Amino acid sequence: MAAAALLLCLGTGHCLAQQQEGSRQEPDYDEIAAKQVNELIDRYKLDDIQAFKVDTLLQHYVPIYNEEIRRVRDAGASQAQSYQRVVDFWGDFLDNEYKKIFTEEQWKRYMKSYAGKEKKKRDKRLAAARGETVE
Secondary structure (H helix, E strand, C coil), X not given: CCHHHHCCCCCCCCCCCEEECCEEECCCHHHHHHHHHHHHHHHHCCCXXXXXXXXXXXXXXXXXXXXXXXXXXXXXXXXXXXXXXXXXXXXXXXXXXXXXHCCHHHHHHHHHCHHHXXXXXXXXXXXXXXXXXXX
């Protein structure tokens, strides 16, 4: 899973708290981050330093992302657009951070993957929200 996938869970299936009937179960952020890091290591052959940077990034930001999703939900949002803004912001943020961490070759492979296709879709949505057009 990449940024989009993580959200995501960063698939853009995302790291939302799992719900059981009548109760909410807090996700295990360490486990979510570890799975994402392991997938990125396997898929893009990250070295130890890259893996450490991605792990640190996700350990810090996945809980913040989930808190934002929780606030949207608790505010009574019922439309996907409300959530999409949060997902797009964090997906864009993580992709920008991954680009800084990955080598040029790893980034090219990333952009050819499902995550890259999702990034392109997200870039178009974000540009449209700013009143811009993207080719």
